[in-house]
Amino acid sequence: MTLRYARITGWGRYVPARRLTNYDLEQLVDTNDEWITHNTGIRERRIAEPQETAVDMALEASRIALERAQVRPEDLNLIIFATSTPDYFVPAAASLLQDRLGARGVPAFDLTAGCTGSIYAMVTATQFIKTGMYERVLVIGSEKVSPGIDYTDRNTAIMFGDGAGAVVFEASNAPTGILSFELGSDGALWDALYCPGGGGANPFSQKVLDNRENYLRMDGKRVFKFAVKAMTRSIQNVVESSGLPFSEIDFLIPHQSNLRIIEMTTHRLKMDPSKVMVNLDRYGNTSAAAIPIALAEAADQGRIKEGDHIVLAGFGSGMTWGSVVMHWEPTRPAEEQAILVENWPVREALQLQANKMRAAVWSAQVTARTKAQEASMSVMLPFYTWQRKRRKAKEQQAVEDSGEQQG
Ligand code: UT7
Numbered sequence: 001m002t003l004r005y006a007r008i009t010g011w012g013r014y015v016p017a018r019r020l021t022n023y024d025l026e027q028l029v030d031t032n033d034e035w036i037t038h039n040t041g042i043r044e045r046r047i048a049e050p051q052e053t054a055v056d057m058a059l060e061a062s063r064i065a066l067e068r069a070q071v072r073p074e075d076l077n078l079i080i081f082a083t084s085t086p087d088y089f090v091p092a093a094a095s096l097l098q099d100r101l102g103a104r105g106v107p108a109f110d111l112t113a114g115c116t117g118s119i120y121a122m123v124t125a126t127q128f129i130k131t132g133m134y135e136r137v138l139v140i141g142s143e144k145v146s147p148g149i150d151y152t153d154r155n156t157a158i159m160f161g162d163g164a165g166a167v168v169f170e171a172s173n174a175p176t177g178i179l180s181f182e183l184g185s186d187g188a189l190w191d192a193l194y195c196p197g198g199g200g201a202n203p204f205s206q207k208v209l210d211n212r213e214n215y216l217r218m219d220g221k222r223v224f225k226f227a228v229k230a231m232t233r234s235i236q237n238v239v240e241s242s243g244l245p246f247s248e249i250d251f252l253i254p255h256q257s258n259l260r261i262i263e264m265t266t267h268r269l270k271m272d273p274s275k276v277m278v279n280l281d282r283y284g285n286t287s288a289a290a291i292p293i294a295l296a297e298a299a300d301q302g303r304i305k306e307g308d309h310i311v312l313a314g315f316g317s318g319m320t321w322g323s324v325v326m327h328w329e330p331t332r333p334a335e336e337q338a339i340l341v342e343n344w345p346v347r348e349a350l351q352l353q354a355n356k357m358r359a360a361v362w363s364a365q366v367t368a369r370t371k372a373q374e375a376s377m378s379v380m381l382p383f384y385t386w387q388r389k390r391r392k393a394k395e396q397q398a399v400e401d402s403g404e405q406q407g
Contacts, residue, residue, distance in 0.1 A: 006129040006137070006177040009330050010069025010168035013296035014060035015046040015283060020161070029154040036158045041259025045161025045284030047146045053087045055096045057164035058142035061292070062101060065138070069168035073103035077134035080125055081110045082117030082141045082288040084317070085148060097140065114193070114316025115255050117141060117288035118165070119183070119324060122312070125169045126178045132171075140166045141288035148195060150215035159257065160216075161284035165292025172336060176327045179309075180242035182234050185320040192222040193317040223319070227261045230321040231313050232268045242325035244309060249275075249325070251304050255314035256280035256290040265313075277303065287316065304328050 021044040022033035036042055048057065058081065066073060079101075081094035088096075094108035113120040118141035125137035142164035151157045169177065197213030198204050208214055231254060239246055252271060254262050256279060266276050277294045286293060291312055298304045306329050313323040 003173070003175070004130050004132055005172045005175055006126040006169040007172035007174070007329065007332065007336075008167055008177060008326075009170045009332060010065040010067070010071065011166065011292070011296040011299055011330075012061040012064025012066075012068065013163070013165045013293045013300075014057050014064070015161075015163040015286075015293070016048040016052055016057070018047045018049065019044045020047045022158070025154075025158060028151045029157050031154045031158060039258075039260065040158060041262075041278070041281055042158060042284045043281045045286075046163055048144045048162040052144070054083050054085050054142040054144045054164070055087050055093050055100065057144070057162065057289075058093070058097050058140045058166065059100050061142065061164040061166040061296075062097065062138060062140055065166040065168050065296075066101075069136075069170065071136055071168055071170070073101040074106070076103050076106045076136050076138050078125065078128055078137040079103065079106055079108035080121040080137065080139050081108065082113070082121040082139070083110060083143055084112055084114060084117065084287060085143045085145055086110055093142070094140075103138075113185070113288075113320045113322070114318050115257065115285070115287045115290060116183075116314040116316040116318070116320040116322045118291045119181075119312060119314045119322035120320070121288075122167065122169070123178065123181045123183060123322070123324065126181075129169055129171050135171045137169045138166060139169065139292070140164065141286075141290070141292040142166075143287040143289045145216075145285075145287055148214070148216050150212055152212075153215065155220055156216050156218050159218075159285050161286050163283055163286040163289045163293050165289050165294075165296050167292055167295065170332075172332070174329070174333065174336075176329045178324045178326050179244075180238050181322070181324040182238045182241070183320075183322040184230070184234065185318045186226075187318065189222070189226060189319040190317075191217075192219045192226065192319055193217070224258065224261060226319050227255075227257070227315045228264045228268070230315050230319070231255070231261070231265045231323070234321050234323040235265070235269060235311055235313050238313075238323040238325050239311065242309075244325065248309050249311055250308040251275050251277065251298065251310040253277040253291060253294045253298060253310060253312045255285075255316070256283065256294055257285040257315075290314075299328075299330075306331060 022036045079094050086093035092110040094110050098108040111121045121139045125139050128134040144162045145160040146162050195216050197208035277298050308328045310326050315321040
């Protein structure tokens with residue numbers, strides 16, 4: 001059977017225009033530019049306008065990504081929207097985006113894994129493509145974190161910003177896209193970074209508002225320690241399972257949260273800092289949007305090139321972590337371009353035939369495997385029965401022998 005891979009063919013990013021600098025924060029909380037820059041590396045973040053939502057930002061990033069991939073929204077097979085800050089609790093942000101894109105009927109769902117959400121979403125998209133079920137999947141990480149931040153709490157106020165990144169994955173026969181991955185979570189650490197109010201455990205009420213429980217709470221030290229340990233270990237694991245020597249990794253895109261976390265991680269991995277993406281100085285921590293924004297920016301700036309092996313690595317609330325080794329080759333080879341038929345009815349018919357053929361091959365494979373198992377069982381069964389009887393007889397004999405000795 002031919003192996004299928006998921007090639008990234010498009011990427012896009014969007015950040016709101018409004019900047020919140022360290023100097024602006026000095027006016028809001030007891031902090032200063034020097035402390036923030038020295039302890040986090042962040043200089044400014046972008047803040048969405050009141051009427052601008054995670055879906056609005058996702059739409060901008062998605063349009064750029066689809067345009068670059070030359071994929072029409074209606075030709076998508078799936079939309080996965082990684083976010084912890086959807087426009088509404090119900091329905092999913094993915095459904096709103098699907099409608100706004102004009103991707104009629106395309107399945108769409110949200111995925112929540114904190115800041116690691118976009119890595120979880122990219123891995124999920126890849127699985128749908130590898131199984132042969134889908135050809136084109138849009139992955140988005142978009143967050144409007146700012147309304148969930150208490151701007152009287154200097155612990156969190158300095159860290160977060162808003163933004164969106166999007167990536168298009170398309171089926172390919174060439175070994176590209178995600179080559180290996182690791183996902184993980186340690187739910188015992190759930191209260192290191194969480195929002196205490198507004199959910200089922202503590203529904204919205206005046207008490208929630210009075211106690212400021214509708215805002216994010218973070219145990220910075222606990223998150224910091226976890227982040228360095230989880231990212232270092234996960235990157236080591238994922239590179240090892242890719243089969244590539246570490247020297248073959250051309251670029252690392254870590255979650256953008258605190259420069260000190262990135263520096264400690266890369267120091268432990270003995271990575272050259274010039275091969276590491278950092279843009280948190282301009283955007284702060286945009287949660288699930290951080291990695292797709294950084295990926296799109298690295299690609300736009302030519303910091304990652306065709307044929308490069310890159311590692312994406314993240315951590316986030318949950319606590320979760322995730323890493324992938326990715327082969328970056330967004331240009332489709334000629335044979336893959338040839339299957340792009342512009343005429344929709346013709347393409348639909350071709351796709352239908354291709355799906356039917358794939359289903360027929362799969363069913364033939366299952367039948368063959370089942371028959372082979374049945375055949376091997378009918379040959380092996382008498383042998384297994386004989387073996388079991390022999391073992392039982394031996395055990396019986398051993399019991400009798402030990403009885404005689406004792407007697
Ligand atoms: O996507 C996941 C997102 N979360 C993270 O990645 C968070 C990881 N953690 C961190 O980045 C750090 O823990 C923070 C940047 C949040 C805080 O840094 P810290 O070194 O853990 O600060 P701390 O709370 O231990 O405080 C150290 C000192 C204290 O002063 P003294 O007692 O030593 O005199 C604090 O009062 O720094 C002071 N301090 C501040 N000063 C000015 C703490 N926060 C601030 C601040 N501005 N914002």
